[in-house]
Amino acid sequence: MGLLYDFYGGLLTQKQQKVFGLYYLENLSLAEIAEEEGTTRQAVHDLLQRTEKRLAGWESKLGLVDRYLHEFGAVQEVKRAIRALEKLLPADEPIATAFAQANTALTRLLTILELDTENRQTIIF
Secondary structure, eight states: OOHHHHGGGGOOOOHHHHHHHHIIIOOOOHHHEEEEEEEEHHHHHHHHHHHHHHHHHHHHHOOOHHHHHHHHOOOOOOOOHHHHHHHHSSSOHHHHHHHHHHHHHHHHHHHHTTTTOOOOSSSSO
């Protein structure tokens, strides 16, 4: 639910955002949320169910989370390949320099695409 909320949470009503946040992000119980909202536990449960269905519906139509996960997986593969190549590099300075430049360019690209969530400064280190 977290990624769905990250991608589509802004499309929810303020009440849906608040209740979703209290339940999923702050780990409050249905009873605690109901008390805070001045409603019943069942009403909170129903609101959460509708919200989850709405988020899932947007994902089934738009597929943004699926696309992100696919792209993120591809980025991880590239990172692993770069690490493996780095270990095979000879101590030849021109090759190491070219590799470092390619790594820097790839890091910039990933930052632009916002896919490098582990470390925005460098891919390898």
